[in-house]
Amino acid sequence: MKAKTTLTAAVVTVAISLLTGPVVVAQDALPQADNAWMTGADAELQKRLAMQPNTNRAKNVVIMIADGNGVGTNYATRLFHGQTLGNFGDENVLPKESLPHLALVKTYNVNAQTPDSAGTATAMLAGVKTKAGMIGVDETVSRGDCSTVEAGKVTSINQLMSEAGKSTAIITTARLTHATPAAGYAHAADRDFEDDSTLPEGCEVPDIASQLISAMESGMVDIAMGGGRRHFVPDDVEDEDGKAGRRTDGRNLIEEAKALGAQYVFDAESFAAVDLSKEGPVLGLFESSHMKYENDRTDEPSLAEMVEASITAMQGNENGFFLEVEAGRVDHANHGSNLHRAMTDGVAFAEAVQKVIDMTSNEDTLLIVTADHEHAIAFNGYCGRGTPITGLCYGIDGDGIAHNGVEQLADDGQPYTVVGYLNGGGSILKKEKVAAEMMIEAEIVSEAADDTTGEQVAEASTDATVSTSDAIQAHGDRLVEDLLAQLDVTTEVDEDSGESSSYRWIGSRGPLTQEEATDPDYIQQAMIPRGSETHSGEDVAAYASGPFAHLISGTIEQNYLFNVMRYAATGE
Amino acid sequence: MSRVMTKASRRQFLIRSGAVAVGLFAGGANAAGSARIKLRDLYNKDLSFSDFALAADGQRVAVTGYMAPPLKAQSQFFVLTKRPMATCPFCNDGDEWPDDLLAVYARRIVDVQPFNAGIIASGTLELGDYKDPDTGFFSRVRLVNATFKRD
Numbered sequence: 001m002k003a004k005t006t007l008t009a010a011v012v013t014v015a016i017s018l019l020t021g022p023v024v025v026a027q028d029a030l031p032q033a034d035n036a037w038m039t040g041a042d043a044e045l046q047k048r049l050a051m052q053p054n055t056n057r058a059k060n061v062v063i064m065i066a067d068g069n070g071v072g073t074n075y076a077t078r079l080f081h082g083q084t085l086g087n088f089g090d091e092n093v094l095p096k097e098s099l100p101h102l103a104l105v106k107t108y109n110v111n112a113q114t115p116d117s118a119g120t121a122t123a124m125l126a127g128v129k130t131k132a133g134m135i136g137v138d139e140t141v142s143r144g145d146c147s148t149v150e151a152g153k154v155t156s157i158n159q160l161m162s163e164a165g166k167s168t169a170i171i172t173t174a175r176l177t178h179a180t181p182a183a184g185y186a187h188a189a190d191r192d193f194e195d196d197s198t199l200p201e202g203c204e205v206p207d208i209a210s211q212l213i214s215a216m217e218s219g220m221v222d223i224a225m226g227g228g229r230r231h232f233v234p235d236d237v238e239d240e241d242g243k244a245g246r247r248t249d250g251r252n253l254i255e256e257a258k259a260l261g262a263q264y265v266f267d268a269e270s271f272a273a274v275d276l277s278k279e280g281p282v283l284g285l286f287e288s289s290h291m292k293y294e295n296d297r298t299d300e301p302s303l304a305e306m307v308e309a310s311i312t313a314m315q316g317n318e319n320g321f322f323l324e325v326e327a328g329r330v331d332h333a334n335h336g337s338n339l340h341r342a343m344t345d346g347v348a349f350a351e352a353v354q355k356v357i358d359m360t361s362n363e364d365t366l367l368i369v370t371a372d373h374e375h376a377i378a379f380n381g382y383c384g385r386g387t388p389i390t391g392l393c394y395g396i397d398g399d400g401i402a403h404n405g406v407e408q409l410a411d412d413g414q415p416y417t418v419v420g421y422l423n424g425g426g427s428i429l430k431k432e433k434v435a436a437e438m439m440i441e442a443e444i445v446s447e448a449a450d451d452t453t454g455e456q457v458a459e460a461s462t463d464a465t466v467s468t469s470d471a472i473q474a475h476g477d478r479l480v481e482d483l484l485a486q487l488d489v490t491t492e493v494d495e496d497s498g499e500s501s502s503y504r505w506i507g508s509r510g511p512l513t514q515e516e517a518t519d520p521d522y523i524q525q526a527m528i529p530r531g532s533e534t535h536s537g538e539d540v541a542a543y544a545s546g547p548f549a550h551l552i553s554g555t556i557e558q559n560y561l562f563n564v565m566r567y568a569a570t571g572e
Numbered sequence: 573m574s575r576v577m578t579k580a581s582r583r584q585f586l587i588r589s590g591a592v593a594v595g596l597f598a599g600g601a602n603a604a605g606s607a608r609i610k611l612r613d614l615y616n617k618d619l620s621f622s623d624f625a626l627a628a629d630g631q632r633v634a635v636t637g638y639m640a641p642p643l644k645a646q647s648q649f650f651v652l653t654k655r656p657m658a659t660c661p662f663c664n665d666g667d668e669w670p671d672d673l674l675a676v677y678a679r680r681i682v683d684v685q686p687f688n689a690g691i692i693a694s695g696t697l698e699l700g701d702y703k704d705p706d707t708g709f710f711s712r713v714r715l716v717n718a719t720f721k722r723d
Contacts, residue, residue, distance in 0.1 A: 298617040336655050425656035430686035497645075521610060521654055529688060531658015 051100060058366040058547040058568035059320035061161065062356050063124065063561070064096075066349045067117055067180055068331030068342075070374020070540040071104075076339065076419055077330075077346030079389040084347070088386040088402070095354040096369035099545040104555045107373045107540055110139045114537045117331070118191040120372035120558060121183035125324070126154040127562030135179065135208065136187035144190045146203035157565055158184045158322060162220045164570060165319035169310040170221060173291040173303055173345070174328025175228025177208040180372060184324050185215040195231035196249045207231075213253045216281045217260050223313060225284030225306045226328070227291040229254075229266070240266045243288040257283045271301045276313040293329055293341045294348040295520055303327055303352040311359045320364070322569075325352055334375040335532045337424035339390045340520040362546045366568040368561060371540035376422040376533055383408065383418050391518040393418050407514070414509045417517050417524055424526035424533030428509055431529075434489050434502040442483050505529065608634050608692060611654045614713060615672050621699060625713065634694040635674055635715065636723055639685045643707050648678045652715070656688040675704075675711035678718045690723035 032038050069077070074094070082092025109119030112132040119132045130139045137152035158168045172181045177194035186208045192198050196207045206214070209231040215221040232253035233245025247253075258264055261280035265271045274282060286300040294302070301309070307325055314321035327349035333341035353369055360367065383393040384403025392415045394403035407415040420426075466474075484491075484502070491502045509525065516522060526533065542561060544552040548568035552561070566572060614625040614635075637652040641660040652674040676693050685691055695718025703710045 296617060338655065425658065425688050427688055430689045432686065521612065523655060531656065531687065 048100075053550045054362065054547050056363060056547040057571065058565075059364040060166075060322070060360060060366070061157075061320075061565050061569050062323045062325070062360065062365060062367045063157075063565065064325040064327075064349070064353055064356065064367070064369045065121075065124065065180055066327040066330050066346065066369075066371050067174065068334045068373060068375050068535065069327070069346060069349070069371035070377075070536070070538050072374060072377045072379065072538065073330065073334060073342060073346065074371070074541065075379070076377070076389050077343055077350070080343035081347050081350060083386070083388060089389060090385065094350050095357055096350070096543040098357075099367065099369065099543040099549070101544040101549040101552050103542045103544075103552045104539045105370060105542050105558050105561070106555065107558050108537055114535050115373045116179070116191075116535065117372050118179035118183065121180040122154070123557075123559040124370070124372070124561050125158070125183045126156045127559050127566070128154055129557065129559050130154075133191050134189065135182045135191055136185075137189065141189050144200060146189050146200065146205045149187055149189050149205045153187045156184050157562055158215070158324070159220050160566060161322035161569065162222075165317075166569075167222045167314035167317045167319075167321040168220065168323070169223035169314060169321065170226075170324045170326075171223075171303065171306045171310055172226035172326035172328045173348075174226060174326060174332075175231065175290055176212060176224050176226040176285065177228045177231045178226075178290070178328060180326045180328060181224075181226060181324065182208050182212075185221050186211040194228070195247050196251075197235070197246050209247075209253055210251065213256050213260075216257060216262060216283065221281070223282045223284075223310050225265075225282065225286070225301075225310070226326075227285065227287035227289055229285040230288045232257075232285060239288055241288055254283070254285065257281065268299045268301060271305070271309070274309065276309060277316075282309075282313065290329060290332065293333060293345055295341050295344040303348050304355045307352045307355045308359065311356070315359075320569075323356075325356075327352065331375070334377060334421075335424075335534075337421045337426040337523045337526055337533050338521065339377075339419050339524050340518075340522060343390060344520075357545075360546075364547070366544070366546040366549060366565065368542055368544045368549075368552065368565065370542040370561065372558075374536045374538040374540055376424070376536045378420055378422055380416055380418055380420060387418055388514070388518050389418055390522070391417060392512065392514050410509070412509055415512055416509075417512075420524050421526040421533045422536075423528035423530040424524070425529075425531055426523040426526040427529035428507040428525055428527070429505040429529045430507050431503050432506055434504055442480050442487075608636055611635060611637050611652065611672050611674060614674065614697075619671055621713070625697065625699060628697045629699045631697055632695065633697050633715070634692050636690060636692050637674065638687065638689070639682075639691055639720075640673075641687055642682065642684055643709065645684075646681055647706075648681055649704065649707065649709070650676050650678070650682050650684075651709075652676050652691070652693050658687050675702075675709065675714040676718045676720070677714060677716045678720065682720075685720075685722070691720050692723050693718050693720040695719065 078092050078094050079089030081094060082089035085092065107115045107120050109115045109132040110129050112119065116132040118135050119130050122134055122136055123129045126136055128138050130137060131143060133143050134141060136154060136156060137149055138154055141148045141152040162168050170176065170181045170184050172178065174180065175194065179191045188205060188208055194208045199207055212221065212224060229239045230243060230246045233239055234247045234250050234252055235245050237245050237252060239245065254264055262283045263274050263278065263280065265274050265284045266286060271284060291300055310323055327345055330342050330345045330349065333345060356367055380393055382396055384396040386402045387394045393408040395406040395408055397404040410416050487504065489502050489504050491500050493500045542552055548564060551564045614622055616622050635652060637654055638656045640651040640653045640657045642650050643660060653670050654672055676695065693715055695715035698714045698716050701712055702714065
């Protein structure tokens with residue numbers, strides 16, 4: 001029966017090929033022609049064949065940055081999001097992944113193979129790569145040197161957009177004075193100059209928080225919402241949460257913003273009550289420091305809610321708007337090697353992206369969704385479909401699709417998670433004290449096992465200034481030193497007390513259950529011990545839709561995104 | 573067994589010796605007994621005390637976490653945090669303080685643990701504001717008369 005069908009199909013194919021040529025032959029001849037993968041891909045092909053470049057002028061420009069959300073972290077978020085929706089995860093499509101255009105982005109800073117968020121934000125929002133730690137200045141500035149800032153200032157996209165008559169908003173879950181949002185409105189020789197208390201003596205460049213208020217006064221920034229209240233309030237004033245400010249110049253920037261006519265919101269209730277139709281700026285400061293992780297969020301708006309409020313407030317401007325959105329804490333959770341919170345903040349970012357897609361039109365809005373840099377995140381194998389992305393790796397089922405439910409074991413006999421970090425607080429190496437007993441054992445064993453005695457060494461010595469007993473002692477010390485070095489024992493002396501202590505960085509992996517590994521507080525295992533896991537220099541992706549989004553393709557330098565936004569909006 | 577140790581067997585012997593020493597060092601305290609809870613079990617999302625914490629006030633509990641690098645040496649006091657902290661989070665004003673933490677007052681001078689080693693601290697839960705007269709450390713919740721061991 002099967003053979004007959006095949007034969008019939010082949011005859012039909014030959015007949016069609018006479019009429020239409022060999023392309024159709026190949027397609028119809030394929031035994032997998034009706035396979036869902038094949039038909040799905042064909043639909044995708046047809047969609048792309050029909051695509052035309054959108055060369056409309058961009059009335060609105062939106063750039064959305066998930067901090068520390070490179071290609072690897074994004075892969076994990078895709079699976080996590082899919083698994084929360086009840087599928088295996090791999091097949092899931094994040095909202096940004098439905099955008100038609102994509103580029104890989106090179107993220108390094110001019111002086112850093114591994115970038116930081118200040119340098120990368122300046123690249124995206126002001127169009128030039130600069131040094132790590134720099135906000136809104138070019139590479140001629142030395143880090144921390146305020147005297148070089150004025151000559152090194154670069155113009156931000158916020159400024160260009162506001163000069164073009166657009167409303168502008170900066171939304172973040174980090175502090176508003178943190179690196180990524182700051183590059184939209186500030187110039188600083190160091191990202192840490194968030195308020196006046198951290199400025200070096202004699203620095204004449206205003207701190208970052210005060211630059212935000214100046215930007216609101218000038219109209220460069222209309223809406224700013226995020227965390228970081230402490231940088232706006234004097235150190236003798238307590239904020240709404242009873243936490244003291246950090247400013248030492250006595251200025252209360254929240255009061256100054258109110259005096260400019262700004263609506264100030266600080267919790268879920270005041271956020272809900274803000275009048276979005278009212279003229280004048282909106283300042284939202286929902287936490288003393290960063291806003292909460294999505295996993296822990298209470299009494300403050302979500303990133304998507306802040307996006308919705310911002311677009312609602314700005315969409316009445318006939319000249320359009322510029323919106324910068326940062327999911328600031330994917331980065332922080334990665335730094336903490338706590339994948340669960342990186343994922344839940346990644347999903348909150350995805351919801352914010354969906355909100356922008358829902359509230360804007362491809363016809364007049366350029367949307368770019370990207371990250372500033374990646375982390376030292378890494379992925380183990382070989383895991384079956386549906387393995388929880390934050391949890392232990394299950395095996396592949398050769399007879400089916402879903403994983404086989406068998407925890408995969410490493411050569412140490414222990415299971416392992418899909419995701420680990422190359423460095424971080426989850427390191428299996430721990431700084432363990434070496435007990436005095438072990439040091440004594442080392443001495444006994446070393447000397448007992450040595451073929452040469454101290455006396456022989458002393459007799460062979462030609463140095464008359466060294467006594468026999470000293471030579472024996474020195475020989476013993478050398479043996480112990482060699483042995484301890486083989487065991488990676490290091491001795492350090494406390495500078496204050498003068499006491500010495502010996503330690504080794506050692507460790508092994510203990511048992512781990514799936515329940516423990518998928519706990520929201522679980523810290524992923526790492527190799528190299530570091531209190532804070534690091535960024536990496538790996539590429540990130542930039543997804544885009546709308547006017548001139550087709551210019552975002554290939555492998556690009558990060559600062560190129562600025563040129564595309566500017567061109568799409570202004571033609572320059 | 574030969575009396576002469578090869579280089580390899582010397583290493584193994586030393587590693588075993590080290591393992592024993594580390595084992596003694598880690599197992600010296602008695603933290604067994606009470607059910608293990610996590611720091612988050614003491615707090616609601618808004619950082620008010622949970623029903624569990626209110627009910628366990630004055631009771632012995634065992635809490636898992638990490639020992640933050642101590643404020644000062646040779647102290648009976650340390651701070652238990654949810655996540656490993658490589659540097660003392662309370663020593664500089666500029667550093668971030670974790671929101672949810674637990675002050676621990678141990679029975680004996682604390683043997684400082686590696687920052688990334690999980691521990692279980694066991695002691696009597698004490699709710700209420702308290703300012704440590706020695707360190708000035710302000711706490712809303714503490715474990716007192718506590719012991720700890722490696723997790």
